[in-house]
Amino acid sequence: MKNILKPFIITFLLVIFFSPECSGLNRRRRIFNFNQRDELSARIISDANNDVVDNEVGDGQWQRVVERGFDDPKNDYAWSMASFKGRLYVGTLNSLWGAEIWSSANGAPGTWDRVYKSFFFSNSGIRYLYADGDTALYAGTFSKRGAEILRTTNGSAWTSVTNRGFGDRTNDTIRCMVRFGEYLYAGAGHNGAEVYRSKDGLTWELVDVNPKFTSTKVLDPVTDTLTTNNIMIGELAVFNNQLYAFTWTTDLGIMNQKFRNTIRNTIAPQAFNEVSGPEFFARTPGAFEVWRSSNGVEWEKVVGQDDAYGNGMGFSLHDEENMANDVVTSVAVYKGHLYLGPQNANGRTALWRTADGTQWEKNLDFWKMGELFNFYIWRMIPFRGKLYIGTFNMLASPIPGISGGQIWVTESGEPGTFYKIVSHGFDGETISWMSEAIRIPKNYGIRSFAVHNNQLFAGTATIFSIPVPRFNGSQIGITIAGKDVGCEIWKMIGP
Numbered sequence: 001m002k003n004i005l006k007p008f009i010i011t012f013l014l015v016i017f018f019s020p021e022c023s024g025l026n027r028r029r030r031i032f033n034f035n036q037r038d039e040l041s042a043r044i045i046s047d048a049n050n051d052v053v054d055n056e057v058g059d060g061q062w063q064r065v066v067e068r069g070f071d072d073p074k075n076d077y078a079w080s081m082a083s084f085k086g087r088l089y090v091g092t093l094n095s096l097w098g099a100e101i102w103s104s105a106n107g108a109p110g111t112w113d114r115v116y117k118s119f120f121f122s123n124s125g126i127r128y129l130y131a132d133g134d135t136a137l138y139a140g141t142f143s144k145r146g147a148e149i150l151r152t153t154n155g156s157a158w159t160s161v162t163n164r165g166f167g168d169r170t171n172d173t174i175r176c177m178v179r180f181g182e183y184l185y186a187g188a189g190h191n192g193a194e195v196y197r198s199k200d201g202l203t204w205e206l207v208d209v210n211p212k213f214t215s216t217k218v219l220d221p222v223t224d225t226l227t228t229n230n231i232m233i234g235e236l237a238v239f240n241n242q243l244y245a246f247t248w249t250t251d252l253g254i255m256n257q258k259f260r261n262t263i264r265n266t267i268a269p270q271a272f273n274e275v276s277g278p279e280f281f282a283r284t285p286g287a288f289e290v291w292r293s294s295n296g297v298e299w300e301k302v303v304g305q306d307d308a309y310g311n312g313m314g315f316s317l318h319d320e321e322n323m324a325n326d327v328v329t330s331v332a333v334y335k336g337h338l339y340l341g342p343q344n345a346n347g348r349t350a351l352w353r354t355a356d357g358t359q360w361e362k363n364l365d366f367w368k369m370g371e372l373f374n375f376y377i378w379r380m381i382p383f384r385g386k387l388y389i390g391t392f393n394m395l396a397s398p399i400p401g402i403s404g405g406q407i408w409v410t411e412s413g414e415p416g417t418f419y420k421i422v423s424h425g426f427d428g429e430t431i432s433w434m435s436e437a438i439r440i441p442k443n444y445g446i447r448s449f450a451v452h453n454n455q456l457f458a459g460t461a462t463i464f465s466i467p468v469p470r471f472n473g474s475q476i477g478i479t480i481a482g483k484d485v486g487c488e489i490w491k492m493i494g495p
């Protein structure tokens with residue numbers, strides 16, 4: 001029993017320490033439900049080169065146009081994507097050697113050029129790309145030295161237009177940007193949520209918001225202390241002439257006491273005791289909030305008002321029945337509604353929408369549909385009248401092909417209308433991780449979307465290229481995780 005579980009437990013420990021969203025402070029800890037399995041019914045059909053796959057409903061195909069991280073497996077994530085002045089741009093996460101931006105006129109294989117390369121240890125990744133019309137293309141970076149905004153007007157010459165972290169080097173991420181009125185807004189944070197704005201894209205200022213996003217204090221009943229709930233603005237959207245900000249909260253703990261006890265007592269008490277010590281899982285009380293503003297300065301909280309735990313649609317850590325929705329990972333405006341997709345570390349991820357900003361409806365519940373491992377709704381994009389939804393889906397498993405990023409579609413957004421067109425990370429490929437016995441999906445998430453030349457492109461996320469132990473029988477060495485794989489770009493081709 002112990003020997004069978006050991007690789008899995010070790011995998012689990014490493015996975016939780018290296019969050020796929022890499023927010024730095026926020027190590028996301030996750031647990032998987034061992035009792036239930038992902039469906040294995042997905043149909044994956046590949047051609048001989050494994051470069052084209054039919055989607056599951058048989059009415060379309062996807063073609064891989066970039067593989068192995070633009071032939072550099074250290075490009076682990078296609079972290080961001082945007083169309084600008086007739087070219088498609090992809091920003092990567094490259095933790096080891098620095099962020100890159102690649103560009104192509106039509107996205108076809110072999111047409112991609114690198115247009116930006118970060119200095120080693122400068123920017124680890126390009127976490128957001130935003131085209132402000134044809135005026136300029138902006139890149140929001142992730143850097144432990146302090147994030148910055150890069151700007152280009154021609155796609156090749158990039159200029160930094162901010163100080164590191166806007167002068168506060170703990171600001172390690174700029175994950176969202178949007179034009180609202182005469183200003184461009186950028187969300188930032190690390191220890192406290194902030195927005196910055198600029199009229200000309202060159203000079204940025206901290207917005208003196210009222211009330212402060214950090215004014216929400218949540219009570220941790222275990223320690224009986226108040227903590228700042230909103231540590232970052234993770235998403236921004238303009239909806240019905242208002243600017244919406246979606247917060248991230250600390251998420252050191254992913255499971256409530258009840259779930260933790262269930263895991264410990266019923267699944268692997270022996271194994272967990274062996275590796276965990278007295279208190280393995282940290283706690284966090286809060287869940288995400290949604291704020292909105294008519295002028296960017298005066299704000300009102302529309303999700304989380306008067307809620308002791310921030311809310312997150314009621315999925316706070318201390319909600320006995322549910323798990324924390326700690327952060328909002330994606331948003332979209334589609335057919336008269338504002339949509340948000342969260343991370344739910346217990347796999348109880350659901351899509352929510354609102355017509356007025358205050359009344360929210362859960363219109364897609366992955367957990368109830370038996371999709372237990374869509375931990376994030378990672379990206380959304382409207383395209384040709386439909387809404388496309390990409391997920392992070394990862395279950396480390398000895399069974400190959402069991403999971404990987406998915407894409408779901410709706411033609412109306414109404415509950416019950418969603419169907420899956422991609423699963424298992426497009427091609428079902430898995431990689432070994434630390435041991436031949438452990439397989440993880442190669443494309444574990446759909447991290448970026450863009451519409452370019454009236455075609456839909458999707459970028460994938462693969463495991464971080466970081467040094468990890470390598471177990472070979474009784475021998476232990478060191479290897480680079482995913483050293484042979486990198487992010488991929490897929491293009492949807494006609495039915």
Ligand SMILES: [Ca+2]
Pocket residue numbers: 073074075076462463464465481482483484485486
């Ligand atoms: Ca890699």
